[in-house]
Amino acid sequence: MTTYDASFRVWRGDTAGGGLKDFTVEVNDGEVVLDIIHRLQATQAPDLAVRWNCKAGKCGSCSAEINGRPRLMCMTRMSVFSRDEVITVTPLRAFPVVRDLVTDVSFNYEKAREIPSFVPPPGVAPGDYRMRQEDVDRPQEFRKCIECFLCQDTCHVVRDHEENKAAFAGPRFLMRIAELDMHPLDAAEEAGLDRKRTAQDEHGLGYCNITKCCTEVCPEQIKITDNALIPLKERAVDRKYDPLVWLGNKIGRRRP
Structure with a gap:
């Protein structure tokens, strides 16, 4: 199994404001962005707020903006990005932020x-x-x-x-x-x-x-x-x- 370190830039904050924070996270073959966000929670940012449920592209919960494009994190494979690319994950821009990647829809x-x-x-x-x-x-x-x-x-x-x-x-x-x-x-x-x-x-x-x-x-x-x-x-x-x-x-x- 191939493993490499990816550069992630994740929005952190709440209704009072916030900003992007840089992380380096391990990536394995076949993983999706939601896998990396979960690893980030487990290893570096345990208080990172993210909404998800089925991890199968059928509940619609893990919506976010990845490199500026609205996507489901569970359906966005890491293989679509180059290994030296900085991957930016931000909350849905059209709706008010609750905290981190969670918005009020x-x-x-x-x-x-x-x-x-x-x-x-x-x-x-x-x-x-x-x-x-x-x-x-x-x-x-x-x-x-x-x-x-x-x-x-x-x-x-x-x-x-x-x-x-x-x-x-x-x-x-x-x-x-x-x-x-x-x-x-x-x-x-x-x-x-x-x-x-x-x-x-x-x-x-x-x-x-x-x-x-x-x-x-x-x-x-x-x-x-x-x-x-x-x-x-x-x-x-x-x-x-x-x-x-x-x-x-x-x-x-x-x-x-």
Whole structure:
């Protein structure tokens, strides 16, 4: 087994402030960044705070920024870096620091609560739902989300403009709206909820300028921009600006 010493620069601090601290840590073949952070805890910095759980790329807990790129520490192999490279590990920049590599991501849970859930079709019991396979496949991709919030962190609308957070749900939750809007059994519209309108007017869909940075950092390789955000934008624009759709909606709302 090959062993070498790697240079790590890890952010240490809390809500009062902090900075980068340099460490030299042993690395073995096949290890990932989270392994090295654990070794650092065991040998040099026992009070280093880091959030993790499954170490299998499925819980989303160990999100951080590695050399400036949002990544999962458990899925970032040391072999992708050269041995003489200084590896910098910092907390997610878009969210407030709690301590060291742990950030307060409660913003995301607040946004999740703002999105109305699936509306069951009236008169159909849950066990009687029927869908074509092609209708299942479309939103199924979005169900792979592990809520690592890397897409939220890298989105410049959230990352660079704190003032936008109140009006912008972010790519993860706009994707959730798109998933529900594509669901053939979602009866939101019959219940008086226009998901396309609320995406635009209440969750900030218009702030997204489809740079695809959210797609680039997704560890599940969900095509967030191409398969969720762009189609949702197209449907929202049709609903709001297409004169034929507008006329159809007006006629459809006429009462006898």
